[in-house]
Every structure is written in structure tokens, then in C-alpha cells.
Amino acid sequence: GAGVSQSPSNKVTEKGKDVELRCDPISGHTALYWYRQRLGQGLEFLIYFQGNSAPDKSGLPSDRFSAERTGESVSTLTIQRTQQEDSAVYLCASSLARKKLFFGSGTQLSVL
Amino acid sequence: KQEVTQIPAALSVPEGENLVLNCSFTDSAIYNLQWFRQDPGKGLTSLLLIQSSQREQTSGRLNASLDKSSGRSTLYIAASQPGDSATYLCAVRPRTGTASKLTFGTGTRLQVTL
Numbered sequence: 001g002a003g004v005s006q007s008p009s010n011k012v013t014e015k016g017k018d019v020e021l022r023c024d025p026i027s028g029h030t031a032l033y034w035y036r037q038r039l040g041q042g043l044e045f046l047i048y049f050q051g052n053s054a055p056d057k058s059g060l061p062s063d064r065f066s067a068e069r070t071g072e073s074v075s076t077l078t079i080q081r082t083q084q085e086d087s088a089v090y091l092c093a094s095s096l097a098r099k100k101l102f103f104g105s106g107t108q109l110s111v112l
Numbered sequence: 113k114q115e116v117t118q119i120p121a122a123l124s125v126p127e128g129e130n131l132v133l134n135c136s137f138t139d140s141a142i143y144n145l146q147w148f149r150q151d152p153g154k155g156l157t158s159l160l161l162i163q164s165s166q167r168e169q170t171s172g173r174l175n176a177s178l179d180k181s182s183g184r185s186t187l188y189i190a191a192s193q194p195g196d197s198a199t200y201l202c203a204v205r206p207r208t209g210t211a212s213k214l215t216f217g218t219g220t221r222l223q224v225t226l
Contacts, residue, residue: 042201
């Protein structure tokens with residue numbers, strides 16, 4: 001695609017529910033990243049994919065968070081049993097190897 | 113551990129002024145450095161990327177410089193416009209180790225007033 005696409009753009013959920021966030025990277029980009037940005041704060045690294053393997057998942061905050069990627073395409077970030085502290089903008093980015101990083105518009109997650 | 117600092121945290125300038133945003137990093141073993149802008153409620157837009165072997169990159173009214181030995185990068189914006197108002201972030205990619213560990217600064221919030 002022309003850019004990194006994320007869906008949904010907004011998600012409101014109740015505490016305790018599971019949510020799935022989707023990222024469609026730029027076609028051909030081998031690297032895919034998930035970041036989290038809480039209100040008024042900086043970017044927090046979550047996980048990195050090279051192809052469909054995740055050599056670095058050190059940023060996932062708890063075992064409620066998981067992510068997968070299909071080949072060098074779509075990635076899904078799943079948050080189980082959501083908590084209010086999970087409320088944030090979840091940003092996805094992709095790049096070709098270690099070249100320029102391109103971000104999607106993010107998913108605004110609100111946990112009530 | 114790489115630490116990236118951006119000063120000032122916020123800046124307000126009148127339209128037409130030239131301005132400089134600063135980015136400092138503690139570990140000079142970087143592969144590249146990238147500048148982004150973030151508009152409220154939006155994702156990040158890539159502005160410029162400088163490889164570690166380069167000294168500067170230019171795009172339109174933007175010029176980014178890199179002094180790896182001193183751990184500094186600057187983003188120069190010429191003839192600022194209200195549309196330049198946004199938060200500007202720099203991020204460094206390490207030369208070795210896990211390539212994923214881009215470290216972001218906390219940003220400079222720029223407001224250009226009429």
C-alpha cells in the first residue's frame with residue numbers, strides 16, 4: 001500500500017475485554033514495529049518483527065500483550081483482559097531493513 | 113543505555129523566524145538518526161534521515177545536521193509558518209545490537225504564531 005495503515009482508528013472497550021489492533025505495513029517492508037504512546041508522554045517500544053519472526057519483544061509490558069505477523073504483511077497486536085492503564089495510542093511503523101521508518105496514524109484505545 | 117534528550121520541551125516563535133531544535137544522545141554508536149513531526153492526535157511523519165556517515169540532510173525549508181562525536185543533532189527550520197506547528201521528535205537507531213531499539217526523544221512542541 002501507499003502508507004502504513006492501522007485499524008481501527010479508535011477503539012473504546014470495557015475493562016476486562018480483549019482487543020485486537022491491526023497494522024498493514026508498506027508493501028515490501030521487512031521490519032515492523034509497535035509502539036505505545038500514553039497521553040502527553042513519549043513513545044514506548046513494544047515489539048519488533050523481522051519478517052514474521054519477533055527477535056525483540058522485550059517491550060511488551062505483560063503477558064496480556066501479544067503480537068503476530070503474517071509473512072511480511074499484516075500484524076495484529078492483541079491485548080487480553082484490558083486494564084485502564086492500557087489506554088493509549090498504539091502506533092505501528094514499518095521500514096525496509098534499517099532504513100527510514102514510516103508510521104501509521106495509530107489506534108486510540110480507551111479502556112473504560 | 114542510549115538516552116535521547118530534546119531541548120527545549122516547548123517553543124513559541126512568530127511566523128517568519130528561523131529556528132533550531134536540538135537533539136542530544138549519549139551513545140555515539142548510532143547507525144542513523146531520524147527527525148519526525150507529530151500533529152495532535154496523529155501518527156509520526158518522517159522528515160529527514162541522516163546516516164551516521166553524513167553531516168547533514170536538507171529538504172525544502174528543513175536542514176538537519178549530525179555531529180556524532182559530540183552526540184548532537186539539530187533541526188533547522190527556515191522562515192517558519194503556522195503550519196509548522198507540531199511536536200518534533202528525533203530518534204536514533206543503534207549501530208550494533210538489536211536493530212529494533214530505536215530510541216526516541218520526548219520531543220519539542222513548536223508553536224508558530226501569526
